Amino acid sequence: MKALNLQKAQDAAVKAARAAGALMRANLRSVKKVNSATRHDIKLELDVRCQKLIERSLFTAFPRAAVLGEEGVSGDPTAEYRWVIDPIDGTVNFTYGIPHACVSIALQRKARSASSADYPDGYDTVVGVVYDPFCDEMWTAIRRGPARLNGRPVKVSANRRLQESVVSIGFAKSRESLRGTLPYFNQLVHRVRKIRMMGAAALALTYVASGRFDAYIERGIRLWDIAAGGLILECAGGEFWRKSIPGAHAYRMVASNGLLRKSLRMPV
Ligand code: LIP
Numbered sequence: 001m002k003a004l005n006l007q008k009a010q011d012a013a014v015k016a017a018r019a020a021g022a023l024m025r026a027n028l029r030s031v032k033k034v035n036s037a038t039r040h041d042i043k044l045e046l047d048v049r050c051q052k053l054i055e056r057s058l059f060t061a062f063p064r065a066a067v068l069g070e071e072g073v074s075g076d077p078t079a080e081y082r083w084v085i086d087p088i089d090g091t092v093n094f095t096y097g098i099p100h101a102c103v104s105i106a107l108q109r110k111a112r113s114a115s116s117a118d119y120p121d122g123y124d125t126v127v128g129v130v131y132d133p134f135c136d137e138m139w140t141a142i143r144r145g146p147a148r149l150n151g152r153p154v155k156v157s158a159n160r161r162l163q164e165s166v167v168s169i170g171f172a173k174s175r176e177s178l179r180g181t182l183p184y185f186n187q188l189v190h191r192v193r194k195i196r197m198m199g200a201a202a203l204a205l206t207y208v209a210s211g212r213f214d215a216y217i218e219r220g221i222r223l224w225d226i227a228a229g230g231l232i233l234e235c236a237g238g239e240f241w242r243k244s245i246p247g248a249h250a251y252r253m254v255a256s257n258g259l260l261r262k263s264l265r266m267p268v
Helices: 006-027 045-061 091-095 175-188 201-209 223-235
Strands: 034-038 041-044 066-069 072-074 081-089 102-110 123-132 137-142 147-149 166-170 194-196 215-222 239-244 250-256
Touching: 006 045, 006 081, 006 102, 006 123, 006 137, 034 045, 041 045, 041 091, 045 066, 045 072, 045 081, 045 102, 066 223, 081 091, 081 123, 081 201, 081 223, 102 201, 102 223, 123 201, 123 223, 137 201, 137 223, 147 223, 166 175, 166 201, 175 215, 201 215, 201 223, 201 250, 215 223, 223 239, 223 250
Parallel strands: 066 081, 166 194, 166 215
Antiparallel strands: 034 041, 066 072, 081 102, 102 123, 123 137, 137 147, 215 250, 239 250
């Protein structure tokens, strides 16, 4: 398949993210139809509507790229290019009317060799777009290029001192993640300036990329939560350490400005 024009792909992802973002903004205060709910998670009808809207928009521009989304897959699973989509990242926040949620869209391309690929299933991320419709903040990056916020380059913080750092932690959705992360939380909270738990992985990654956070840690996070934000962080000079764990596209992850990973001492 002829190589895709990555700038055109980024423009298409930005257009799709803005459209889904407008739907989120219009519904932040509305009563939301819940498709399913568990102790630590909610799935909305709006999650599905936003993903369909994004897919239609991207399909018009790039009909041959497959889709791997939180709300389902489409197209050829062996395709050279695939969109990795989280239509509403921070769904629980959004459900409760908390304006901290975003759209996350990544374009991935099959790596030349599986051993050098970014992800164990052989794909590299080449474009990342994260849009916060409530702050109207659009983060973008193309592999090996600069990370940008609303068009302006962003860089990670230069903070080397843990005791002066603001670190974000996520507990994901399962008892195991909670059980695995709480002991780490209890020891880390005494060693940093502040811990923040905001509930949207893609925004936590872009906040590290922009130097608002110095690091972000979560276990049990999914590919669609982190693919776009991870590339944006790397293009901003940060470190995006991840390891796949049991579960569909599941990872444990430490994202940082690249200066703090050692002192963060990875959670078990
Ligand atoms: C959310 C992540 C968040 C995590 C939540 C959930 P969703 O994604 O962004 O970091 O703590 O459990 O996974 O479900 O809102 O797309």
